[in-house]
Each structure stands twice: as C-alpha cells, then as structure tokens.
Amino acid sequence: xxINRVALVTGAAQGMxxxxxxxxxxxxxxxxxxxxxIPGKETQxxxxxxxxxxxxxxxxxxxxxxxxxxxxxxxxxKTVAEFGGLDIMVxxxxxxxxxxxxxxxVEDWNKIHSINALGVMLCFKHAAIQxxxxxxxxxxxxxxxxxxxxxxxxxxxxxxxxxxxxxVLFSALELKSHKITVNSYAPxxxxxxxxxxxxDDKYGGLGSVAKMAAxxxxxxxxxxxxxxxxxxxxxxxPQAWFMTGQTLIxxxxxxxx
Ligand SMILES: NC(=O)c1ccc[n+]([C@@H]2O[C@H](COP(=O)([O-])OP(=O)(O)OC[C@H]3O[C@@H](n4cnc5c(N)ncnc54)[C@H](O)[C@@H]3O)[C@@H](O)[C@H]2O)c1
Numbered sequence: 212x213x214i215n216r217v218a219l220v221t222g223a224a225q226g227m228x229x230x231x232x233x234x235x236x237x238x239x240x241x242x243x244x245x246x247x248x249i250p251g252k253e254t255q256x257x258x259x260x261x262x263x264x265x266x267x268x269x270x271x272x273x274x275x276x277x278x279x280x281x282x283x284x285x286x287x288x289k290t291v292a293e294f295g296g297l298d299i300m301v302x303x304x305x306x307x308x309x310x311x312x313x314x315x316x317v318e319d320w321n322k323i324h325s326i327n328a329l330g331v332m333l334c335f336k337h338a339a340i341q342x343x344x345x346x347x348x349x350x351x352x353x354x355x356x357x358x359x360x361x362x363x364x365x366x367x368x369x370x371x372x373x374x375x376x377x378x379v380l381f382s383a384l385e386l387k388s389h390k391i392t393v394n395s396y397a398p399x400x401x402x403x404x405x406x407x408x409x410x411d412d413k414y415g416g417l418g419s420v421a422k423m424a425a426x427x428x429x430x431x432x433x434x435x436x437x438x439x440x441x442x443x444x445x446x447x448x449p450q451a452w453f454m455t456g457q458t459l460i461x462x463x464x465x466x467x468x
Contacts, residue, residue, distance in 0.1 A: 215241040217294040218447075219286065221277050221334060222304030224248035224255035226403030227354070230436035231301055231443050236263040236270070238444060242299065243269040245290040249304075250274040269294065277304045277330030280337075287337040296345050299447050300338030302331040302353045305372075307405055309424035312367035320368045327372035335382050339391060348390030350447045353379060355397040355458045357466050364426035373397075376458070383456030392455035396442050399462020400433040432463045 218235045222228035223246035235242045244263050248256050256272035263270035271293050275282035290297055305327045308319055331353045342349035358366050359373025376395055383393040400406070400418060408420035418433050442461055445451055460468055 215243060216298035216447075217243050217245070217290060217296050218299035218301065219245045219247065219290045219297060219334075219338070220301040220303060221247045221286075221330070222354075223259060224252035226405055227398070227401060227436040227439045228301070228303040229255075229259050230440040231303060232259055233262060233266070234437070234440035234444050235299065235301075235447070236266040236268040238447070240447075241268075242447075243294045245271045245273060245286070245294070247273040247275055247277070247286050247304070249276055277302070277334060278325040280333050283330075283333040284337050287341050291341060296347075297338060297341045297349070298347070299350045300334055300352065301443060302334035302338075302351070304330055305354050305356075305405075307366070307369050309365050309421065310368065311365050315368050320371075323368045324372045324375065327369070328375035328378075331376050332378055335378065335393065339382070339386055339389075342391050343386075343389050346389075348452075349392075350451070351382065351386070351391060351393045352443055352446055353393075353395035355379075355395040357397055357399045357460060357462050359397055360458065360460065360468065361466055365424055379458055380456050387455065390452070392446070392452060394446055394454060394457045394459065396439050397458050397460045397462070398439055399460075399465045400427070400431055401436055401439060402433045403436055406433075431465060434463060 220232040223232045232244050232246050260270040260272045273286045275286050353376050355376040356373040358370040379393045379395050402417050406418035406421040
C-alpha cells in the first residue's frame with residue numbers, strides 16, 4: 212500500500228514554484244501540497260491552491276517570508292499540523308538582481324542573500340529537523356542557477372547567493388544516514404515572471420531585456436517551467452534515493468559541468 216506524501220514548495224505563487232507544486236499534485240504516488248509565498252501574493256496563492264485541489268489533492272497556502280526563521284519554522288509546523296508530516300521540501304523562492312558588481316550596495320547584497328541563501332538554508336534546516344523526527348527519510352530540493360556554477364555578467368550578488376546553495380553538498384552528507392536526499396536544480400533561462408521587463412516587447416518578448424542585461428547570446432533558448440517541474444518529479448521518485456548532493460544543470464546546453 213502506498214502512503215500519501217506531503218510537500219512544501221516555496222515561491223509557489225508563480226513561475227517555477229507554481230509549476231512544481233502543480234506537478235507534485237499530479238504525481239501518481241499521491242502528494243498533498245503546501246505552498247508558500249510572500250505576503251501580498253495571497254490571491255495568486257489561493258488560485259494555485261485551487262488548481263492543486265482540482266487535481267484531487269489537498270492544498271494549503273501560507274503567506275510568509277523565507278528569510279525569517281520564525282516564518283519558515285511556522286510554515287513547516289503548519290504543514291505538519293494540516294497534513295500530518297513533511298516528506299518533500301522544495302526551497303524554490305528567490306529574487307534576482309541585474310547590476311554590475313561595482314554598483315552593488317550592501318543593501319542589495321544583504322537582501323538577495325537573505326532570500327536566496329539564508330532562505331534556502333532555513334528551509335533545509337527546518338525540513339530536515341521535521342524529517343529526522345519522523346524517521347521516514349525525505350527529499351530536500353533547492354533552487355540554484357547556472358549562475359551558481361559559473362560567473363554571469365552583471366549578476367554578482369545573485370550569482371554569489373546561488374553559489375551559496377552549494378549547501379546541498381554539506382546537507383547531503385549530514386542527512387545521508389537519515390535517508391534524506393538533498394539536491395538542487397540549476398536552471399538556465401526559464402521563461403517566468405522573474406525575467407519580465409516592461410520593454411520586453413521591443414526586444415523580442417519575455418526575458419529579452421534580462422538576456423541583454425546578463426550579456427547572454429541572443430540565440431540562447433529559453434524553456435517553460437515545466438522542464439524544471441519534471442526534474443523535481445524525478446528527484447522525488449523512489450529510484451532517486453541514489454542521487455544526493457547534486458546541483459543539476461538544466462539549461463538546454465548552455466554550460467557543461
Ligand atoms: N527564471 C530563470 O531563468 C531562473 C534561472 C535560474 C534560477 N532561477 C531560480 O529559480 C527560482 C524560481 O524562479 P522563478 O523564475 O520561478 O521566479 P519568479 O520570480 O517567477 O518566482 C519566484 C517567487 O518567489 C517568491 N519570493 C521572493 N522572495 C520571497 C521570500 N522572501 N519569501 C517567500 N517567497 C519569496 C516571489 O514572490 C515569487 O512568487 C528562484 O530561486 C530563481 O532564483 C530562475
């Protein structure tokens with residue numbers, strides 16, 4: 212008999228987080244999904260929760276900031292109180308910044324690191340505490356980026372915060388004996404609201420201004436968020452127990468590890 216699992220996905224009001232939450236809800240293994248995003252995105256969260264329920268799974272939404280330890284701990288506790296446990300954590304929430312290093316302020320640096328690096332660590336930490344307590348293993352997944360593996364123009368603060376998500380290496384070692392795997396996805400150019408700019412239409416559509424800001428080749432291909440959702444769907448499969456501590460590039464061939 213298969214037992215339903217429970218997932219918590221952060222940054223799930225839109226973009227990759229939304230696609231991942233919906234893909235988990237479709238998974239034949241049976242996964243109930245808690246979704247989290249910042250206060251102010253309640254309407255989007257409620258709509259994603261409805262879409263999860265329409266797929267026949269249970270959903271709750273939580274408006275919280277991943278850079279606050281109390282909020283992350285509270286989100287894990289709420290998920291466990293509603294669904295009885297936590298088996299899958301997807302620490303997806305993130306923010307970007309296109310700015311040359313010499314113009315980057317301390318405020319820019321601290322803000323981006325508090326969400327992309329500290330936020331991911333807090334999600335890993337509180338998920339792991341809960342999973343260890345449950346004693347039934349678990350899957351922890353974080354959002355890295357191609358720019359967390361190599362330098363990208365005009366993205367130094369963002370890129371540095373994504374290098375920090377190499378935390379998967381250390382977490383995977385520490386959590387291996389608890390049968391908890393820890394991996395992250397390192398996407399290339401994924402067409403989500405993160406890449407939207409008011410001038411996109413002038414330069415070739417969604418992401419075109421971001422592409423220029425990062426000095427990426429104009430012919431670089433973008434993909435829809437479903438390519439990442441499907442990778443996450445692999446990472447939560449029973450057979451993926453053998454993969455841990457990996458940061459998986461998925462970028463259409465832009466960069467080889
Ligand atoms: N889009 C890309 O090309 C790309 C490439 C590489 C990596 N990534 C990473 O993938 C992840 C998802 O990106 P996306 O493209 O779907 O972005 P997105 O902007 O469309 O969605 C990110 C979500 O995270 C939420 N968020 C931001 N700060 C938060 C906070 N403090 N607490 C809780 N939620 C918060 C936002 O409100 C938003 O809904 C991010 O970590 C991003 O850095 C994106």
